[in-house]
Amino acid sequence: MTETKNPVAPTGRASPFPWPPALFLAAIAAGLLASRLLPLPWPGLDDVPAHAIGLGFGAIGLVLIVLGIKALIAHGTTVRPDKTSTTLVTDGPYAWFRNPIYLGQVLLLFAGAEITKSIWYVAAGLAFGVLVTVLQILPEERHLEAQFGDLYLDYKSRTRRWI
Numbered sequence: 001m002t003e004t005k006n007p008v009a010p011t012g013r014a015s016p017f018p019w020p021p022a023l024f025l026a027a028i029a030a031g032l033l034a035s036r037l038l039p040l041p042w043p044g045l046d047d048v049p050a051h052a053i054g055l056g057f058g059a060i061g062l063v064l065i066v067l068g069i070k071a072l073i074a075h076g077t078t079v080r081p082d083k084t085s086t087t088l089v090t091d092g093p094y095a096w097f098r099n100p101i102y103l104g105q106v107l108l109l110f111a112g113a114e115i116t117k118s119i120w121y122v123a124a125g126l127a128f129g130v131l132v133t134v135l136q137i138l139p140e141e142r143h144l145e146a147q148f149g150d151l152y153l154d155y156k157s158r159t160r161r162w163i
Contacts, residue, residue: 014082015081016082019136020101020102027128031113031120031123034118035121054115059111061110062108064100109121112125
């Protein structure tokens with residue numbers, strides 16, 4: 001299944017506010033501010049394999065974000081988290097994760113931790129994950145269930161929310 005157009009009128013939107021980009025920018029700012037005001041020693045290794053893993057997180061994060069956005073655009077549904085979904089996209093990265101863009105953002109924050117050697121970006125990534133789940137993903141899941149019914153429930157049962 002690649003996509004499912006909604007056969008009925010849209011049921012509204014998941015959220016009136018675009019939480020994910022706001023939370024992502026806030027997480028970056030919080031990581032930067034905490035790193036400057038209260039620097040903590042980096043608990044990780046400072047070697048080539050550790051650096052490669054950190055950069056790998058960033059690369060995978062960017063790929064997930066780009067492919068997730070491309071899939072939404074290709075199926076003619078909104079990319080904006082505060083707008084009504086008109087198509088249930090279940091291919092591309094959405095075949096593996098229900099939230100590849102948000103997962104990509106967490107991975108970018110983790111990569112930021114390795115690049116800056118600041119543990120605060122790990123904390124920011126974890127906080128982002130919790131906040132985006134509560135403020136965006138859970139309302140979005142209710143919206144998609146109302147919008148697509150059993151089609152969404154079937155997709156939800158076979159695809160992970162995060163990893």
